[in-house]
Amino acid sequence: MNVLMPLPVLIPLAGAALTLFAGRRRRLQRAVALVSLAGVLAVSVALLVHTDRRGTQALHIGGWGPTEAGLGPLGITLVVDRLAALMLVVSAIVLLAVVFYAIGQGIRDGDERQPVSIFLPTYLVLSAGVCIAFLAGDLFNLFVGFEVLLAASFVLLTLGATKDRVRAGISYVMVSMVSSVIFLIGLSLIYAATGTLNMAELSVRLPEVPTGTRGALFAVLLVAFGIKAAVFPLSSWLPDSYPTASAPVTAVFAGLLTKVGVYAIIRAHSLLFSDGGMDSVLLVAALLTMLVGILGAIAQNDIKRLLSFTLVSHIGYMVFGIALSSSLGMSGAIYYVAHHIVVQTTLFLVVGLIERQAGASTLRRLGGLAAASPLLAFAFFVPALNLGGIPPFSGFIGKVALLEAGTEDGSVLAWLLVGGSVLTSLLTLYVVMRVWSNAFWRARADAPEGDLADVAPSALIDQSDDADDISFSDRGDVGRMPPGMLVPTMALAAVGLALTVAAGPIFGYCDRAADEVLDPGRYVAAVLGDPA
Amino acid sequence: MTVYLIPLLIAGGLISCGVYLLLSRNLTRMLLGLLLVSNAVSLLLLTIGGPSGNPPVRGRTSGQEAATADPLAQALILTAIVITMGVASFVLALIYRSYRLTTEEDVTNDPEDTRVAELSDAEATWIDDDRGGTIAHPDTEAPDELDALPGSEGSR
Numbered sequence: 043m044n045v046l047m048p049l050p051v052l053i054p055l056a057g058a059a060l061t062l063f064a065g066r067r068r069r070l071q072r073a074v075a076l077v078s079l080a081g082v083l084a085v086s087v088a089l090l091v092h093t094d095r096r097g098t099q100a101l102h103i104g105g106w107g108p109t110e111a112g113l114g115p116l117g118i119t120l121v122v123d124r125l126a127a128l129m130l131v132v133s134a135i136v137l138l139a140v141v142f143y144a145i146g147q148g149i150r151d152g153d154e155r156q157p158v159s160i161f162l163p164t165y166l167v168l169s170a171g172v173c174i175a176f177l178a179g180d181l182f183n184l185f186v187g188f189e190v191l192l193a194a195s196f197v198l199l200t201l202g203a204t205k206d207r208v209r210a211g212i213s214y215v216m217v218s219m220v221s222s223v224i225f226l227i228g229l230s231l232i233y234a235a236t237g238t239l240n241m242a243e244l245s246v247r248l249p250e251v252p253t254g255t256r257g258a259l260f261a262v263l264l265v266a267f268g269i270k271a272a273v274f275p276l277s278s279w280l281p282d283s284y285p286t287a288s289a290p291v292t293a294v295f296a297g298l299l300t301k302v303g304v305y306a307i308i309r310a311h312s313l314l315f316s317d318g319g320m321d322s323v324l325l326v327a328a329l330l331t332m333l334v335g336i337l338g339a340i341a342q343n344d345i346k347r348l349l350s351f352t353l354v355s356h357i358g359y360m361v362f363g364i365a366l367s368s369s370l371g372m373s374g375a376i377y378y379v380a381h382h383i384v385v386q387t388t389l390f391l392v393v394g395l396i397e398r399q400a401g402a403s404t405l406r407r408l409g410g411l412a413a414a415s416p417l418l419a420f421a422f423f424v425p426a427l428n429l430g431g432i433p434p435f436s437g438f439i440g441k442v443a444l445l446e447a448g449t450e451d452g453s454v455l456a457w458l459l460v461g462g463s464v465l466t467s468l469l470t471l472y473v474v475m476r477v478w479s480n481a482f483w484r485a486r487a488d489a490p491e492g493d494l495a496d497v498a499p500s501a502l503i504d505q506s507d508d509a510d511d512i513s514f515s516d517r518g519d520v521g522r523m524p525p526g527m528l529v530p531t532m533a534l535a536a537v538g539l540a541l542t543v544a545a546g547p548i549f550g551y552c553d554r555a556a557d558e559v560l561d562p563g564r565y566v567a568a569v570l571g572d573p574a
Numbered sequence: 575m576t577v578y579l580i581p582l583l584i585a586g587g588l589i590s591c592g593v594y595l596l597l598s599r600n601l602t603r604m605l606l607g608l609l610l611v612s613n614a615v616s617l618l619l620l621t622i623g624g625p626s627g628n629p630p631v632r633g634r635t636s637g638q639e640a641a642t643a644d645p646l647a648q649a650l651i652l653t654a655i656v657i658t659m660g661v662a663s664f665v666l667a668l669i670y671r672s673y674r675l676t677t678e679e680d681v682t683n684d685p686e687d688t689r690v691a692e693l694s695d696a697e698a699t700w701i702d703d704d705r706g707g708t709i710a711h712p713d714t715e716a717p718d719e720l721d722a723l724p725g726s727e728g729s730r
Contacts, residue, residue: 186653186657189657193657193661193664203671204675205675205676208668208671208672208675209672209681209684211668212668212669212672212681215664215668219608220596220608222657223611223615226612226654230615230618230622230650231622233619233622233646285686342690347686
């Protein structure tokens, strides 16, 4: 089974090469992209089943295994445990749904007229980067995974190179590169302190480092990962850059890229620096992330920006669960990551449909959508309630687990966090209901600028920049929602519901994953071999 | 244990210059800052690799060196340099594109963000019903809008 481990990285990379070769044959290109991402999903599911039965698996690429007893391997190591396998499966589902959506949108917008299609190859490289980051068994490989997915995301964010996207792209590139440089500084300091970058060996060696030095190393890594995960006060880049990209790109960024940062925080927190030295700092950061994020969302009119702020806000829940350092907190955080990847992606895909159907994404112009398209209203309503944490949806289950973990902890700070979580949850509900009552419920005539519409919805590539507004009634016939965009959105919403329906087994899995994550010994034994 | 102070001091100096440049709004300065900082980190990686020594190749020696140099740090530096080079070229392309679109080199504020920040209290209260506040649409009558898109070269 270990042969399967490099495949989630290799398949999308090979697919990217093939799609480049097939650049002029659109049908072949799409087929390759779909087949390779479906392949990633199949392999990830197989890995999930396998690791759940057999425990953590490690693969030393090229057979460069441990050199002598207790010393870590020098080569590239891939490790998959239950947490990594779950992340792989959820990401593969989201990546597959979004590529369906993007292809549907491309067909609808007539992307055939583009001379070169770089969207699919870049998207596949992004997928490979996400998978490398989840599979990486050493810090430098994690860094390379980050760089691969960042480089691809730079291209995807600035597709078409219109004025808005270039402006957003520049700040995004600069912030990302600064975080990478900080990560690299952290890497070199850790190497200087311990002489290794292999995570399993670091887990053994770091406790030998003096406490002060260890705290400093962890702080440097946390700043780097905090920027990527958009943890307050390192989060302001996110609502600035994400909303300008086209719907599928924003959806996949919102779903996956920040969660890769959260995954890295989990690894650093529980595997490398497992003494919980920064827990109170993380708890305060989590509280501020929740509150500042959701207060920002209340002020927004544009749905994409509003959702970007809720994205930042809900990162706080995951950091909360991680920082509790308890089994229940960790399993709640893991379940919440899975829930949030699916729900946030679905909502951004729905916004793409709203833009197409109503010619705008700002609440000042929207109205009457529930009457115009009940299907669209349904597609928005279910994930929106899910995000708001209404029982029995998965958002509720995740939050209940986190609140229980918080009360179990019992410290003053944990209780503050519990209060903050409830408040954030209520405000999230207020925010999504504001979208609902404005965009879907009231008549379009009641919207302040309801008589205006954008000339065209933001397309994947060829976005017209002179976005003069036209009168809503003069707008060309939008027709029915393209099934290529609607079906993946509904499918992802259904996956979100499945997280509720199958909550028992999934939460059981998350519990096992959390126990594994909180017991670094198993990870170390899988990579370095049994000490016996 | 000996520490080579000079490379560390140089790395610190480079990083401080790089951060100063990164804080500018001018795109070229930001790129230069990024390059300085990443070079400084490469230097840092080289320093933490330990003292110089024999080349890490079997049977090769260099002068009177007793120990072998650490090849891992050098491999890390090489990877970091390649990544930085790729990103730097992408940033250069972005700068050029930005210059073509706006004929300026400074990165501007997010217009929607500015608009939200400028909402008065009364507007914020009636954020949904207010008809008075207009959205400031950025004037985008840039001359060469489509020229850099593939396939549109020479459209004018």
